[in-house]
Amino acid sequence: MTDIILHHYTLSPFSEKVRVTLGLKGLAWRSVDIAPMPPRPLLESLTGGYRRVPVMQIGADIFCDTNIILPTLERLHPSPSLYPAGCEGVARGLAFAWERTMWIPTIGVLSHFIGDQLPAEFIKDRKEGYLGFDMSKAAMAPELHLHRQRVAAQYAWLKTALADGRKFIFGDAPSALDLACYQTIFLLRKNCPAEVDAMAGHDGPLLPWFDRLGAIGHGKPEPMSPDDAFAAAQKAAPAAVTHLQPDGDPGGLRAGTLVTVTPDDNARVPVAGTLVAASDSEIVIRRSDAEAGELHIHFPRLGFDVVAA
Ligand SMILES: N[C@@H](CCC(=O)N[C@@H](CS)C(=O)NCC(=O)O)C(=O)O
Structure with a gap:
């Protein structure tokens, strides 16, 4: 049985993005809906x-x-790599930049349609627990023209990168960057009527590239209930951390310090x-949950604030 x-x-x-990563790596996994x-x-x-x-x-x-999920899957299951042709730094950096700059404009376009x-x-x-703003069509409409411009400007470089007929951004194999770009477009193409393609600029080499990523599939998922997943955590002990140093925090926080980790x-x-x-790219904290027991929680550093509690 799989442990993912x-x-x-x-x-x-x-x-x-994660489901396609699991597909790319051909992994079996348990799916908790x-x-x-x-x-x-x-x-x-x-x-x-x-x-x-x-x-x-x-x-x-x-x-x-x-x-943190993608680098962890890469560490545990290195082949095929999410970072082909030595593109890890560029792929990670640009994927982060894409998701940060595309998320709100993509929601703006989505909201126009649904x-x-x-x-x-x-x-x-x-509004209250996630974005901090009202994503209804009426509230987002006044800035639709800006959201549309921002989406189109990002697609422009992606289409230029793909214009020589290459299969994926770095060549013949997909990378974490392809998956990051794919997921925001997936949000629109999965939820909106077909007119979204013309409005957002889903055309040219972007379409066959999108289809190639969609064809990768999701690996081998098997359903699991939330209760069974919870029981799996109760039964297990956190794995020893061998790939990071206890005192590896670039800000000097020492192992054993009580900290908080917060999305920025x-x-x-x-x-x-x-x-x-x-x-400087990962952090692991330990928590004791009254029901679940001892847990290790892993976060990326990029996009999170870590401070002594
Ligand atoms: N930076 C995060 C972003 C995750 C994110 O924003 N996920 C959306 C769903 S696609 C979300 O959590 N929405 C609010 C919710 O589902 O409660 C990541 O890479 O995992």
């Missing part, structure tokens, strides 16, 4: 309050954010725990 558990929901594009909005009490106990999706679980090790069909409680949840963009819920090990 993914907590996710079908329409979540960041989850799609969660609600598109809280409450998600069992997941919350595992993450210590981190509220975004997806979350990967391996026993009592919990991985919050795709920017914002008036979203349930009121969903709009309220996203949205859903800014601090997760508190004891620092186990860190580097």
Whole structure:
């Protein structure tokens, strides 16, 4: 039986990035289908309050954010690589920049097409617990022209990169950068009517590239209930951290220090725990949950604030 558990929901594009990564690496995994909005009490106990999706679980090790999930899958299952042809630094940096700059404009375009069909409680949840703004069609309409420009300007460089007929951004093999670009476009193409393609500029080499990534598939998922995933965490002990140094925090925080780790963009819920090990790209904290037991929670450094509690 596989030990990779993914907590996710079908329409979540960041989850799609991980599902395609699992497909690319040909992995078997357990799929825990969660609600598109809280409450998600069992997941919350595992993450210590981190509220975004997806979350990967391996026993009592919990991985919050795709920017730790992908490097972890790469570390545990290196082949085929998410960073072909030595592109790791560029792929990681540009993927982060793409997702940061594209997320809100993409939601602006999405809202133009489906914002008036979203349930009121969903709009309220996203405003109060996640985005910090109203994503209804009426609220986003005044800036639609800007969102559209921003999306088109990013697509312009992607289409230029693909214009010589290459299969993926770095050549014949897909990378973490392709997957980051793919997921925001997936959000639009999965949820909007076909007119979104003309409005957003999904054309030229972007379309066959999108189809190639979509054809990778999701590997071998098997359904798992939230209760079984929770029981798997209760039964397991966190894995020893051997790939990071206990005192590797670039800011000088020492192992054993009580810290909080908080996303620096949205859903800014601090997760508190004891620092186990860190580097300038990853951090692991330990938490004891009354129900789930001892857990290690892993975060990327890029996009998160770590401070002594
Ligand atoms: N930087 C995060 C972003 C994750 C994210 O924003 N996910 C969306 C779903 S695609 C989310 O959490 N939405 C609010 C929710 O589902 O509660 C990552 O890479 O994992």
